[in-house]
Amino acid sequence: MTWRAHGMRAWLLQRLSACYLAAYFIGFLVLTFICTPESYIDWRDTFAYPAINIATVLFFVALLIHAWVGIRDILIDYVHPTMLRFILLNGLMLALLSMGIWIMFILFSVIKL
């Protein structure tokens, strides 16, 4: 089973997620430039802020969506045997979902509401 995202939808998902990734990246660079975390406590407290924590969750959601569109394109372009491609596409989905759940557990464990 592949989650259908053809043509325009894949294009839009890829571009929109890319915009958010770029914005977060720049924001994160600016933040760490202004307030460089010097210790474990500083570092952990950075992600304790709900705004930063949630923005980071969204970053990884955007990253996994963006990666899905890109890697899916690569698999579709270069893997010609149908069964192998099917297996890899589903493997990709599994890996991405697992990583998404993993990062949410991590960020959920440090948030201070």
Add this chain to the structure above:
Amino acid sequence: MSSNNNKRPKYLNLLKIRMPVSAVTSILHRLSGLILFLTIPVLIYSLQKSLGSEAGYQQIVGYFSSPLVKIIVLLVIWALLHHLLAGIRFLFIDFDIGVDKSTAFKTAWLVSVAAAVIIAFMAWKVLL
């Protein structure tokens, strides 16, 4: 769909097909994307360890003092820079900016050179 009945001529000698700079920039965009994808689990794991405990934080910080790790991280950041800049170039092309051949070639060069220059600067600051 490719099938064994397809008798149309096919020429895929990559060594003989001309690869202008925009083609190279584009395939590097794809390759850098793949590389970055493979670093995602490492990124998540580093975040887990560094946020989990003081010991974990020190362990991750400790990794960054090794020259080998620094070089690998620089290569990954290079992949990121190239992917980001080439991606922005594609976004402009999506909106019909810089589509004509001469501008496309210039921006492809610009993107590749900018990524290389920035990473060279970072390498200089970090390794020396």
